[in-house]
Amino acid sequence: MMSTAQERWRRVPPWAVDAGLVVLAALDAWINLYDEATPFMWACAALGCAGLLLRRRFPLTVFLSTLPMTLFMDVAVAPIAALYTLATRTRNRPLLAGCALLNAAASTLAWPLSDTFSGDTFPGERTWTLIQFVYTLATAFAPILFGQLVQARHDVARQLVEVEVAREHERALYAQTVLARERAQLAREMHDVVSHQVSLIAVQAGALQVAAKDPDARDAARTIRTLSVNTLDELRHMVTLLRASSGKETELTPQPTLADLQQLIANSGIETTLTGGLPPGISTTAQRTVYRTVQEALTNVRKHAPGARAEVRLWHDAQHFGVTVTNTAPTRPSVALPSARHGLIGLRERAELLGGALTAEPSPQGGYKIELRAPTRPA
Template identity: 50%
Template sequence: MMRWASLVVPTALAVADALLVNGVTPGLELNVSLVAAAALLLRRRLPLTAFLATLPGILIGYIWFAPMIALYTVAARRPDRRLLAVSALLLAAAHFVPWPVSDFEPTAYRENTLNLIDASVTSVAPIGLGLLVRTRGELAARIEDLTRSRRHADELLAHKVLSTERARLAREMHDVVAHQVSLISLQAGAVQISAQDAEARECARTIRELSVRTLDELRHMVGVLRAAGGDLEELTPQPCLADLPRLIELSALDVDYEADYGDGVFEDLGQSEAVERAVFRIVQEALTNVRKHAPGARVRVRVGEEGDRTGARELRVEVRNGAPDATAAAPGLPGGGHGLIGLRERAQLLGGTLEARPLPDNGFVVHARLPCIRPAPQEA
């Protein structure tokens, strides 16, 4: 409806202009004026042709609406500078030169000057309006493209956040669930060995098998979740340094625990939460690995505050175990290989380091250094 209205309304105005200027008596002036008005119906498909068809109307019939509307369409649809310059000159000439041409009086300076100014305004105004409308349309299209791009960027960001959350869940799943399930398997194995009742031993064996199967499925799930995204920042932590004695007590291992740090070891609360949680996860993962790979081994856990070469304070964590006890039954728990990798990444995010290596006596040590202050951002 709007498309037809934009064609019919300008044509109707041009027809009205032709009738008002030239009257209703048939003649050359009225005929060329009506042809100019009818040419506006083609201005969208053939803007230049329609404009040229309106020039006799302004030259002979002295109409304004049809040629100005046609020139506006040329500027809006074909903004070539040379084409617009030629079109403006043609319209100005058709407006300035009288019909018949023999009536032109070169010595009428005042009248010719006024006609030239009028012709210039008549030719320049439609071009300016057409370019303005075209520029506005281009800006609107550009804004729409930017909006679409921003919406797409927001969707990508949402997917990235989702992937990051999956990676965090994988980290938490491995740290928490694997630790607890391995404890269940270990306790079930102890019940299976020490229980006198055959039914109780069978139940303990079933629990242990289910625990091992759960850890195996958890390993595959962790791999899928970790592949879905990176780890940008840690979630708000829950465990802290004060929870380490309870963790060691529940581990059912022979552990010597040493703590050597003061209450003011951290310089800001945010760094305290992140580092304390990282320390808890390091000790938790190390004890889980001892149960998996070194059953019956003695373990030494040390958490202490020390200074580095520059004098800055840092928290050092060391979990060292000896050789496994040959008489102790291995629990046979599956491992996905993600624990120490994740802990090393977590330590690096906090500005620290983590090393894990075997010892000459068939033992193993996990050593981490974590700064007690938040690391300053590095300049690019």
């Protein structure tokens, strides 16, 4: 219930609150004005009441403008509102104490001031004046203390926000630490297990290349050794990247482009023909996507269609460009290899980044077809 009331109060525009205070202060002044009020007294009352409209911008000036009206009448709304606003805007406590003394003095002293300090004043009247001064001073300190309390509440709320931001930063740092630890563990596994096994493959392929008498067997061993060496090189770069600290940047391996496509086909170990071309001036990201598509397609041919031939066709028209990789049916039985189809998923994501699509399906001749299609000018 309290939270709902606070939300409703916060929805009230500040100008409406200030206008309401002006009306209350004017009503308070009108009730307490004497019948013989002079135009000067009316002017002082109007100045003190109207000044509340500027209390948020000039709190000290507005408070001083309420002092003249307190000399002529027993008002409370205007000086209390001005003191409260000043207390919420400043941390100068001596200034606040001085303003409270000024308000109490202006409310207690009689006008004209000569009547207050004249010799005709009875001792009882002076005592009553002193009591009234103390009472008015205590009353003046009430809005000051409340305003300081509101200011402290705002400070605490701001500090709580800062603490929450600091906690979010600590949680982010902790997450980065955990991620760095996992990356380091992954780097160790890749270095100790995967790199070791690929190294053995390269060594065995080199030995087979030297010992084999059949030319086809030597060519196959040479291809296996070349691919193993390239894989080891990429693994080293990946391990270096994974072990890099979060505060330092590590250069990535230079990313392939269309200029590297011919070398990729030559090292694939598959009888492959490359035809067609792409439009000039396509982005580096598009070139890299085409390269990775061909790379993944040829890898799948080696894994699932031994002895098959492949054709890589680059093409483009007025609106689209792409690459089509087809392979014939395998001529030898394939060896069952583990696959989670992450390669095709990654290719589809790359194609979507270009605004295109990737299709992969068997061909009527018993082979397989992978096609990348992307718009020449992405939307």
